[in-house]
Amino acid sequence: MDNEVLLTLSIRPAQADALTDWLLQQDLPGFTSWQGWGHGNRHHGLSLAEQIQGKQKRTLIGLHLPQSQVHQLLALLKQTFCHCDLHYWLQPLLAFGHLGKTD
Template identity: 30%
Template sequence: MSKYCLSLVCPPTAAEALLDLLLESEDSDVFTSSHVHSHSASHAGLSTREQVMGRSQAVLVQVLMGEDALSALIERIRKNFAGVGIRYWASPVAIDGEIK
């Protein structure tokens, strides 16, 4: 089965709810989260400070999952987080494993 890394960039205000959704999901193998800066030419929704800095605070969540679960999870996120402004993309994973 093919695996994918789903990357989600979300506003900090939505991060806990997104992490909760992923913790309740049985479709993901593992996921990580980290605080990042998001850069975009669009200034919609940015504070004056963020516009001056040219970046906004965001949380990057990366989820490792099988191909079958990918579309279902994206649809769940789309349904539960409509209007939040979560950006996403998926990349195929060439290899994964665990070193014990």
């Protein structure tokens, strides 16, 4: 059995619709998105307001999939979204599933 991983993508909100539309066209089981803030000492590409606040609004997208599919998906993302400010990270999943009724 293939190990499952959690792939988290972080992108600027203005670019998020294009990414979510693209992900919906892929053969994926689904994903979750939410709003967050990116913090760091990198100032390249930040507006003056973001530099002063020390944070940047981000859309985060999480999906879990077999580890064997991740590198192909990342290669496609890199090719398709090379012009975007897209950051990612991978985490192994110890367990996952549904609790309760799933109609």
